[in-house]
Amino acid sequence: LRRKTGNALFLKEYNRRRILSFVREHKSISGIMLSKLSGLAPKSVYEICDGLIQDGYLYEASIGSSGGGRKPVMLSLRPDYYYSIGIDIDVGMVRAVLMDITSTVKFELNERVDGINYEVYLGLMVKLIKTLYKRNKTDASKLLGVGLSVPGLIDIDSKKLIMAPNLKWENKDLINDLKQHLSCNIFVENEAMSSAFCEKWLGECKNDKDFICINIKSGIGAGIYTCGKPYRGARGSAGEIGHIPLSENGPLCGCKNRGCLETLASTNALLTNAKSAFEKEITLDGLIALAQGKNKAAEEIFNNAAQYLGLAISFLVNTYNPSKIILGKDFTKYAKFELDVIIDKVNGTALKHNASAVRIQPSSFGERASVLGAAILPQIQIF
């Protein structure tokens, strides 16, 4: 009997999630349509929807059109009830958003940080989360949770941060450390995978099953979907493309090897190369301005980085055969100096069949993809 009750509960929960997902996809949908899509009897759909309305997930929205007879009631996700908070930890910056379950960002905060001290970042995260929470004026029971996007390796079982090389953090239990200050569900994810969630949930990859998001900033990492699902590998560290070795005698990398992609094509690599070309420190904005003004040396710096990116992407195109590759973060600021070079390199290097199957494009979310993805993490649990 216990087993049967377990199965029934499981099935009920499964169908609730499916209905909720259909409403999310369609934004506004009738019960009849939900019955058609789900294969459930109209009676069951109405029961589930009543429950979802009572629990604050759905509301009866505008009246839909009908082919005669009674006009159907349309159901939509309720924007003023459940919500989540997303935090993106970056070197020198913490971003935070509060997002309702219709994926609308209601509040957004970015704050600069000096240095890489873990306690300082922790304090700032708590402050930003509490600020957003107060600003929303809704009680704690509506907060589905906080999602964290971290530029590092997360252990697949313990969810602890194994290392974040560019922050020089090692073995940090972010979830536990935040729980000392907050009493809500906390989820943690690698920042490239957070971006992939954002592109799948809100962006260009809604209909792609096999795609790769590459985040290019101080380091380079990839978030990968295979067969419609996030792919993490056996120990949670798939997508470490920043450490693909491309040049045997290249610059020394933080991972102790030479010539990793990161040392050749990250934003840090651009700035290092700019410093040696112009014999002075140059900011990214400065370098972009120079390339904009057709400065040959600046153009060459972007071109070189793009060649290496194109080569690394050719490996991914040959081995993953993705339908899209999205280039995000800092890259979106200088895409116009690199994108065509990358695409040409891939077309010239990858297998024709695979090269012709992939679209390579910058993220439409600028630097925000991973903070939006972080906010999605707690919401995935209800859909």
Next chain:
Amino acid sequence: LRRKTGNALFLKEYNRRRILSFVREHKSISGIMLSKLSGLAPKSVYEICDGLIQDGYLYEASIGSSGGGRKPVMLSLRPDYYYSIGIDIDVGMVRAVLMDITSTVKFELNERVDGINYEVYLGLMVKLIKTLYKRNKTDASKLLGVGLSVPGLIDIDSKKLIMAPNLKWENKDLINDLKQHLSCNIFVENEAMSSAFCEKWLGECKNDKDFICINIKSGIGAGIYTCGKPYRGARGSAGEIGHIPLSENGPLCGCKNRGCLETLASTNALLTNAKSAFEKEITLDGLIALAQGKNKAAEEIFNNAAQYLGLAISFLVNTYNPSKIILGKDFTKYAKFELDVIIDKVNGTALKHNASAVRIQPSSFGERASVLGAAILPQIQIF
């Protein structure tokens, strides 16, 4: 009503397959144990098993041990009823096996072919299939189908062969062409993916969710599993690792690029390098004998190839984070001259976290992995 009947049929079929899979996994298992594993009521399990016995899939085997009371009847897959045939198409060779549903190979035939003429291969396949079929002395209704393993790119929708570079075949509809001569189900799969099926179904990777089989012979290709499932990519051409570009000024490849992995580390590459080192044609067996006799030039040829393989495998280890990499086909003949070099290269080049998560080893099936995988293709349909 129609929908409900559809659901019930679907559920019944689903549970039949689960029971059959549990029996396959355990080889011999009681109804009570099946009930525990499946979560189904004993009555349902007995009903399903009765059906499976009547249909020829199962039989009541030896009596199991019991903790007192009635001794349970043990169920096993029936070896003398359903079977499949697997064909592996290789350059210069066609392999064929007849396998019963307990995965036992009952008959096996290998036949050499001169040249690469498509019609000649087709004729030979038909001959081998008919020979095996007759030898088995069981009627056609027990043949689950024929599986083909092909060294080329299969279109993910049409299942046509797009190209098999080393056979110089293009746009061949193998299934349709064979159906002119045979009236059974025919399945087709890339040969590296066939090997991956074999390793998952029968070999070292039964418990691995994320692993890669690399077939090294005239060309190099990979069959990949992600999240416990075969991964084919958006257009069916994931795993084309033979065309990873590793040396800008390397030998010209069939794909028209230079320095692809295939041109540096395939068996063909070994023989080309041997010819230029020894200034005469050398067979693979000859080269192996030389390395066995500690001939420096021969050892160096294997060492160089292994360095490139190690580099390519480092890319895969960083980006896929697999728990196993199985090296198969010709490689199994000369593994002892390359394996340690490959492992050292990966440990020195890939990210530590990823390198420590992977086991790299030769296939235990020698050159037979893909023909066994081909025979498994029709069997997957019933489990």
